[in-house]
Amino acid sequence: MHLYFLWFEMFAWTTKGPKIFKGFPKELFVASKSLAANQGLYNGFLAAGIFWSLLIEDGDWQTNIALFFLSCISVAGIFGGLTTDKKIFFVQAIPALITITLILFF
Numbered sequence: 001m002h003l004y005f006l007w008f009e010m011f012a013w014t015t016k017g018p019k020i021f022k023g024f025p026k027e028l029f030v031a032s033k034s035l036a037a038n039q040g041l042y043n044g045f046l047a048a049g050i051f052w053s054l055l056i057e058d059g060d061w062q063t064n065i066a067l068f069f070l071s072c073i074s075v076a077g078i079f080g081g082l083t084t085d086k087k088i089f090f091v092q093a094i095p096a097l098i099t100i101t102l103i104l105f106f
Contacts, residue, residue: 001095002047002073009040046073063103070096070103 008016013036017029029036049069056062077093 001091002043002050005043006040006047009036009043011040013037013040042076046076066103067100070100074100 013033014029017036018024018026046069049072050066053062053066053069056065073096074093077089077091077096081087081089081093
């Protein structure tokens with residue numbers, strides 16, 4: 001999911017954005033292109049962190065790194081849900097929180 005957001009926000013914001021967010025004025029996408037690219041880069045780093053955790057052989061370190069990046073995703077999803085759109089909470093934070101729960105309790 002975060003790799004898709006990276007691509008969308010960094011490379012397709014002005015072309016696909018108006019088709020996805022039909023209620024926004026088209027000129028908004030050009031004006032916010034650098035902001036969207038910054039968000040895309042953030043999502044890329046989150047994806048890299050999750051992938052990195054899968055490559056770590058030490059079980060404790062793997063768990064700690066995964067929990068750190070999943071926590072970052074959760075905080076971002078909660079913040080986005082409170083400040084931008086409630087859907088962000090369900091799309092971003094809930095899957096991360098479920099994964100954190102699964103890691104900690106299973």
